[in-house]
Amino acid sequence: MFDIQEIRSQFSILNRKVNGKPLVYLDNAATSQKPDSVLKVWDAYYKELNANVHRGIHTLSQLATEEMELSRRKIQKFINAKYDFEVIFTKGTTEGLNLISYILTRKLKKDDEIIISYLEHHSNIVPWQLLCERTGARLKVIPMDENGVLQMDVFDTLLNERTKIVSMNQVSNALGVINPVEEIIAKTRKNTDAYIVIDGAQSVPHFTIDVQAMDCDFFVFSGHKMYAPMGTGILYGKQEILEELPPFHGGGEMIATCSFEETTYAGLPFKYEAGTPNVGGNIALGAAVDFILETGHENIRTHENALLEYAQRQLLEIEGLKVYGEKANRTGVVSFNLEGIGIASDVGMILDKLGIAVRTGHHCTQPIMNFFNIAGTVRASFAVYNTFNEIDVLVEGVKKAQKMLG
Structure with missing residues (x-):
């Protein structure tokens, strides 16, 4: 059976705190964390x-x-x-x-x-x-x-x-x-x-x-x-x-x-x-x-797809939030911006103060950003050790960033 707590126990770095808050690591498309076995x-x-x-x-x-x-x-x-x-x-x-x-x-x-x-x-x-x-x-x-x-x-x-x-x-x-x-x-x-x-x-x-x-x-x-x-x-x-x-x-x-x-x-x-x-x-x-x-491809994909679906649903409840590629067949990533907040990195810095690691900017894909006529996005990306609770923390962090920057 898939046991998320057992999975997380294999990643020692997930026990650390960032800015006094438990680490919520959602930058896996840039690099994943490493299990202790590796x-x-x-x-x-x-x-x-x-x-x-x-x-x-x-x-x-x-x-x-x-x-x-x-x-x-x-x-x-x-x-x-x-x-x-x-x-x-x-x-x-x-x-x-x-x-x-x-x-x-x-x-x-x-x-x-x-x-x-x-x-x-x-x-x-x-x-x-x-x-x-x-x-x-x-x-x-x-x-x-x-x-x-x-x-x-x-x-x-x-x-x-x-x-x-x-x-x-x-x-x-x-x-x-x-x-x-x-x-x-x-x-x-x-x-x-x-x-x-x-x-x-x-x-x-x-x-x-x-x-x-x-x-x-x-x-x-x-x-x-x-x-x-x-x-x-x-x-x-x-x-x-x-x-x-x-x-x-x-x-x-x-x-x-x-x-x-x-x-x-x-x-x-x-x-x-x-x-x-x-x-x-x-x-x-x-x-x-x-x-x-050992974790299992099917377990990984099922869990990560559930995370993506949940994250998109929760984020889209925030008024003025746009998800890019919302209706496409996707995996592992939700990329978004807040209306009226022109610099994605400002959102990222506030999230960092809350212990939440996301990626902001053009993600080395400037043609995509040019297509949407934006400078960049906030990107949350998932791995097998991420949890639904961490997504809840992300959503609350985005709401806080919106209030502070809006």
């Missing part, structure tokens, strides 16, 4: 195993290597990759997207086209703009409507023989809107031979991922949004594509042989893992996978 694994690596991986014959190096490769296999199963060597350790979603845009450079030429959506984080906009600058390709954007729902009829008109890349987030970080990636992938496969890139930063913490069933070419996500340490992340890529494309960084670990005349590259996954990895973080990422699986 922190214990991270701590144990540095206390008991600290050594570089893959290159040492001594015991600590061998043990550290075994633990990191075990984590890789856990993640393979977690996203249902076909092979463990299709799982590349990165620093996070942003590095994964930049890696992909770089290694695809030679695959594009002038007037080729890249399709993204209006709902993208800057990290799924800027790398493609840079790729366009390098190659002369053009960026096309799927528009959204007033509910933050992508206009799929326009997507149909954008797809053509010049489309070489389609890159999309599965869930919007700013609005929590769930995008129809299955439909997008099916239409792309039917009409083009474009590479398909899915940003899973905001979906992996909330529901089950199956990259084989999805049939994407690349899938990227961050560890720190799914209960793992910062500076961790994953790039999944299909074997045949990763083997064909060039490496991203040069240096140790990614070579097979190196001389002044010529260098040959290591096989997957090491071809894309130059330099010393974040060994402790990567091992702890496997522990975060364990936590999610």
